Amino acid sequence: MNETSHHVVVVGAGFGGLELTRALAGAPVRITMIDKRNHHLFQPLLYQVATTSLATSEVAWPIRHLLRKRKDVTTLLGNVTGVDRAGKRVLLEDGSSVSYDTLVLATGARHAYFGHDEWEPFAPGLKTLEDATTIRRRILLAFEQAERETDPATRQALLTLVIVGGGPTGVELAGTIIELAHETLRGEFRNIDTRDARVVLVEAGDRILPNFAPVLSDYARKALERRGVTVELGRAVTRLDAEGVVFGDKHLPARTILWAAGVAASPAGEWLGAPVDRAGRVMVEPDLTVPDSPEIFVIGDTAHVLRPDGKPVPGVAPSAKQEGKHVAATIKARLAGDSAPRPFRYKHAGDLATIGKWAAAIDFGWIKLTGWFAWWLWGVAHIYFLIGFRNRLSVSLSWLWIYFTGQRSARLITQGDNDKG
Incomplete structure (x- = not known):
């Protein structure tokens, strides 16, 4: 060029x-x-890396590789x-x-922590691959530490996982973490029953999935509760530290807190x-x-x-x-010589969120879907937008394995200097 x-x-x-x-x-x-960073990230599936469902290589690809055939493009890190x-x-x-x-x-x-940046070391958010591996490490270490803990109160705090924020990311995290505890890890520990783990979703508003139609928000809440998630509505978090979280007038001891609120x-x-x-x-x-x-x-x-x-x-x-x-x-x-302003017109394709195995909510405006059919449609849509046949095949096989066996393969605990929690 x-x-x-x-x-x-x-x-x-x-x-x-x-x-x-x-x-x-x-x-x-x-x-x-x-x-x-040297990679493009498929962020809609990042929570699945954080919850051991997918490996990092299944949701991220080197930028140089994606643009290797474009001689008109120079990539700089x-x-x-x-x-x-x-x-x-x-x-x-x-x-x-x-x-x-x-x-x-x-x-x-x-x-964003709404003016409380001091909360970040105790409640990591989920925007990068580094965030996802940090969260995965904290979740898995909580169970490992609970296995060795003899004090009942401390053990329960270790087995209590709190997600702050009831948008799609918070809902998807809550649904997947409860399945990880109740299905994937069941029977692997000797001193604890992972089914005793408590997952709490805290939302300051009056319903989760606030951008969805109210009927879908209600469906998602009930679907989470059926799986064992505690949904706390209408109470904002006012304090958060290494020992737990305060929302409304309630203090909840919890050693693992995840941020999905802003x-x-x-x-x-x-x-x-x-x-x-x-x-x-x-x-x-x-x-x-x-x-x-x-x-x-x-x-x-x-x-x-x-x-x-x-x-x-x-x-x-x-x-x-x-x-x-x-x-x-x-x-x-x-x-081409046409400098006239060209206003942008957004076409909304709909809102999608998965709640767990065989459950999802989809809001197309003119039609609203829930249940297993919505879950399949959610999966097909995400697989379609992945880059490359190999990644589509890999993610499809990973999901099929998880949803028919309950097992997740990406459960390696990696160490990191930035994990301060």
Whole structure:
């Protein structure tokens, strides 16, 4: 590719960044993809790594491998620390910079603790592979430590696992962890019965899965409770430490606490000096550009985008992919001489959440599904969007093995220096 070609710099190789790059194939541009990790992560299945159902290699793929056939794309492993809007440069942590003609920030989100960042060491969130392996280690170590514990109260605290947040991630974690305790680990310990483990899902609102129709929220709550999960509604967490959690007026001793209650955008808004919402998402124009900088686009979880009804576009993979495709079309139109603004129009494909074996909830708006059929549809949809036949086959076989035998193969306890819990 000619060095004088229009240079598109994409920061972030998530769903939005990769879809943009894919859609620009054949366009008269050269692309530089920058990410602080060397892999693309299929985040909707990350909780299954955390709960021993899948291995890390089944939900993540090297970026260079995915883009190996794209000679127009250069991939850089680097940590972005700022953007020089006047000089049209992306600034990297090592002091270097990358110039751009068009910049696309697709840097995703991180977990947020609503002003209580001191809770993070005791309640890890789930956004990266490192988060998933940390959570997996804590869950499995809780059972190992309970096996050696002789004090009944301490043993019960070790066997109590709390998930804070009743959105899809919290619901999916709760359903899978209770199955891990009641089925997979049953009979493997001599001093404890893993079926005594208690899984508690704490949600500050009046129902779980708040973005779903109320009838589906009610179905999910009842499905979790039938499996043995305790669902606590209407009481926000007010304190959290290594000994347990306080919500409402109740203190619950628990040694394993997982955070699924909130997200905050990447620091892209700080890099740009652009207006942001309360979660740190950049308040973009209708065409996904930054105010006063039409050459800069922000997409995915980093962008605050409104639908025609005034509600924000949800931070899910389909919306990021739609935004990536839209920006690619805008770039190609501009290069063809059409600089007219192109407002983004989001098409909602529906909400999906699995509750456990043979149970899921799907809200397409015009139709709502629950039970085993919804679970199969949820599985087919996720397998379809995985990258590569080998990964689709591997995940399919792993799921079939789990759901017919109850056994999970990814139960290795790996050590990590960052685990402070």
